[in-house]
């Protein structure tokens with residue numbers, strides 16, 4: 001254990017972060033951990049130790065986090081209720097040549113968190129904004145979900161009122177990309193019920209709970225089984241959640257599935273060539289491809 005700690009402390013990458021250039025008059029947008037404090041990046045630590053001040057969503061949370069890193073910095077409150085005014089004073093400080101870090105309570109600032117207005121104002125003032133990437137609950141959940149889709153559609157928090165939530169979900173019904181929702185524990189059951197009512201029950205849902213924390217849990221099931229899974233253990237309704245929902249079945253997928261179904265029925269009664277030809281006639285799909293598939297099915 002000691003050997004490992006010693007070797008980490010002497011890793012060249014630590015020196016690499018320290019030897020890079022960190023321009024003055026720059027706003028550093030710094031992602032912080034979403035649960036596991038050790039997920040802070042080397043570069044983020046270096047920048048946090050270098051800046052003149054840290055603009056943050058909640059000064060108490062950020063003070064605690066910085067203490068965990070052994071840092072003590074002047075903190076500036078920059079939350080959703082004062083973002084515009086905070087931006088003005090930050091711009092004045094940056095123009096005077098300071099380096100300032102912008103953080104949120106957890107994860108990447110400006111992703112379902114305050115920060116976007118400050119970044120916008122700082123850029124509009126012609127000042128430099130430098131992002132320091134790190135944890136984001138959405139991407140963390142996607143990476144461990146096993147859902148195979150090159151696209152994702154970030155929704156974030158659904159409206160809390162049932163009617164508005166339903167309207168939003170109806171608008172999402174045809175989205176082909178994997179959908180990413182954030183949800184609070186006291187609404188997770190309602191959320192699961194609303195998702196099951198809005199989308200096909202066969203679509204896969206993933207509950208990514210307490211990511212990077214002690215009670216991390218990642219569960220995948222069809223939407224039809226979601227409410228039952230949550231109800232089976234009260235612990236499953238606790239903590240922070242990312243909910244992923246498989247995108248809408250695409251027309252070509254549905255057509256392929258239908259052709260496969262017809263081919264299988266016909267193959268049970270007819271020779272391969274005839275079954276393929278009839279399936280092609282019924283579905284409009286290519287005869288040769290269906291013939292090859294029929295041979296595969298027949299082994």
Ligand code: SAM
Nearest residue numbers: 034035107108136137182183210211240241242
């Ligand atoms: N900016 C953050 C990010 O980059 O992901 C998100 C902030 S948003 C206010 C907080 C929500 O993110 C939580 O309600 C939950 O839906 C999700 N979240 C944050 N941390 C999480 C974790 N450790 N496990 C699962 N979900 C998490």
